[in-house]
Amino acid sequence: MGWTIFLVVCAAVVAVGLYVIYAYNALVTARQRSQEAWSGIDVQLKRRSNLVPNLVETVKGYAGHEKDLLEEVTQMRSKVDHSGDAAVDQRAAAEGQLGGALIRLMAVAENYPALRASENFQALQTSLDEIERDIQHARRYYNGAARMQNIRVQSFPSNLIATRFGFDLAQFFELDSPDERQVPAVSF
Numbered sequence: 021m022g023w024t025i026f027l028v029v030c031a032a033v034v035a036v037g038l039y040v041i042y043a044y045n046a047l048v049t050a051r052q053r054s055q056e057a058w059s060g061i062d063v064q065l066k067r068r069s070n071l072v073p074n075l076v077e078t079v080k081g082y083a084g085h086e087k088d089l090l091e092e093v094t095q096m097r098s099k100v101d102h103s104g105d106a107a108v109d110q111r112a113a114a115e116g117q118l119g120g121a122l123i124r125l126m127a128v129a130e131n132y133p134a135l136r137a138s139e140n141f142q143a144l145q146t147s148l149d150e151i152e153r154d155i156q157h158a159r160r161y162y163n164g165a166a167r168m169q170n171i172r173v174q175s176f177p178s179n180l181i182a183t184r185f186g187f188d189l190a191q192f193f194e195l196d197s198p199d200e201r202q203v204p205a206v207s208f
Contacts, residue, residue, distance in 0.1 A: 043178040047187045050169035054190045057162035058108070061193060064155040065100070065115055071151065072097045072122070075144045079129060089128055093121045108191035122148070159193050166190035 076090050096118040103114040129141065169190045173182040181187075 043181040053165040054169045057165040061158040068151045096121045
């Protein structure tokens with residue numbers, strides 16, 4: 021009878037130990053996926069940020085009197101560049117402002133037929149459209165990875181391991197205003 025109890029206790033301890041190992045590894049995996057997804061967003065946002073100066077210079081040549089808007093786009097790009105290591109919500113706000121400025125820039129471009137006909141401008145519009153699509157996909161992937169991490173961090177009993185080993189909730193990449201949710205209009 022004594023050995024049976026000892027074996028049952030040992031089996032229970034081993035089972036708990038194996039669960040702790042499994043839960044810890046699952047939390048690490050979820051955190052790594054979330055970080056990888058954030059890196060994907062960062063790459064796409066950097067691509068968009070690098071496109072902005074070319075877009076501004078092209079529009080400047082045709083619509084020089086839209087100086088205020090061009091300066092705003094340039095300022096928003098600078099703000100985005102300086103928010104690289106900021107928290108997800110701060111980075112999302114800066115990116116949303118840049119997106120709004122790009123929407124207004126594209127709307128202004130509609131008033132200049134010669135600009136719309138320019139091969140450089142058309143190539144930039146196409147690139148911007150592709151980048152915005154890639155950003156949307158990267159955001160979706162990141163938010164899915166963040167959701168999975170948050171489920172693991174908050175679900176019982178893995179939340180006990182998450183708390184013990186310092187796993188935190190991931191922030192979602194969300195935009196604050198409905199205007200920021202719109203993709204810049206691209207038309208030919």
